[in-house]
Amino acid sequence: MMLPSEKHVKGSLPFVSHALPSTPSRGRAAEQTCLALLQACTSLRHLLQTTAFLLKSGLRSNPLVLTKFAAASSSLDALEVATSLLFSPHASTHLYDAFLFNTVIRSHAQSDRLGDRRLAISYFSAMLRCRLLPNKFTFPFLLRACASLPEPTSVGAQVHACVVKYGYSSDPYVRNTLIHVYSGAPSSLDSARDLFDRMPKTSPVTWCAMIGGYVRSGFSHKAVALFREMQGRGIQPDEITVILVLSACADLGALELVRWLGSYVERENIPKALPLCNALLDALAKCGDVDGAVALFERMHAKSIVSWTSVIDGLALHGRGNEAVRVFEMMKGAGVVPDGVAFISVLTACCHSGMVEEGRRYFDSMKSDFGIEPQIEHYGCMVDLFSRVGMVERALEFVRTMPMEPNPVIWRMLIGACRVHGRLELGERIAKNLLDKDPTHDSTYVVLSNLYALRRQWQKKWETRRAMSERGIRKVPGCSSVELNGEIYEFIAGDESQLKDRGVYEMLEEIGRKTKLAGYVPRH
């Protein structure tokens, strides 16, 4: 039988397994064939067939083939196939090279499974154990894995030490990625900023790493401030900068800046790729211009699940639950399959508009129609839904049937429901329980002491306050922001200093008067 040539294999896509020789020859021809087969792999089955060929041809010690094999496995989401071959007891590790490890590390770093990303770091250790030197490509791959761990800083700092040890600490790619890693957690934001400030030469990527870090760590106003600094230095924001700043605006409600960014994109002819349109759409909706968002949505020629979800969420957030549900149904009608995030948005819509039975139906349809296992956030939506309409028993029953341990967010929703609907003893029991589990959370104390105040149990209220201060816990003031004439102001509960002279508090009183006139009865 003739050995299939590279041309033969490429021309016979999809895979033709009968073209495989039964007794493959060794050497260069086998290598070429295997590489071509790997390139043509489009399914797990192809990959396994190619693995069989690879083993039969004695190619398991060929670094080039192994590297391509790792890359092919990665794109087929079959990392374990690659690593079980690469790192089996029969493998001859002395033939490994840095390129192979880079490929394995990159594949694992890109995976959406947390376990894989942790493995990326293990493979780096394995690389060092094989006495291979990491090169300039290794660290950006490795740091990307660190950035998406739940604890980016601790692992990141260890990798940083290696960066220094192997002499890559002045490489701009590595430095940008380090800023990205450190800026992902509030505890290491200062380290990130320090690296950023000491960058000899910045690129738009450097700015984005820092701005994006502020957004991810929940410091959107700092993200906007840094964006202003960037503009002040005459650096042109690129597409990704705009996306990040829009995301900060969505958080801050900075509608004027959103509109400015929209016109900037038009003026500078920045390509309006889908993620940019989605960011603009979401920011408009979150900042209150839901109709503007819907208009943009209708103009967009390409829409993804993100676009639909942003619209649904925007409508839900502004109390337009019926429209949100209608858009969700339109999305399904358009053949877009909802994911877990889309379900959160439609459940939020039901929640904000009191649609209990609709919410229940959507919750059930997640699993039955789409095979999506509800996460704790979805259970949270349901608890919130029942709680808001006063169905405290039903909320409690729902929590009892949850397959996972309720988180503090859910307990606090229940406490809120108990308080609003007069189930004070029950609320007290839950709050005390929660306090035992997590004695460091500030607002649990406040909520409990307010419950005592409602029942006129002043002694207990005082004791709760004392326990709080004895444990050194202070209430972090609630915070929001307002945009006035293009400036963004922090708006902190109990601190009137910054906005005193700007008519903000007069406006607040005005709003308070109007809501009371409309029939609102304030409760504690």
Next chain:
DNA sequence: ATAGGGTTAG
């Protein structure tokens, strides 16, 4: 043969 920053989430 291989690099850095990116949109939705009670």
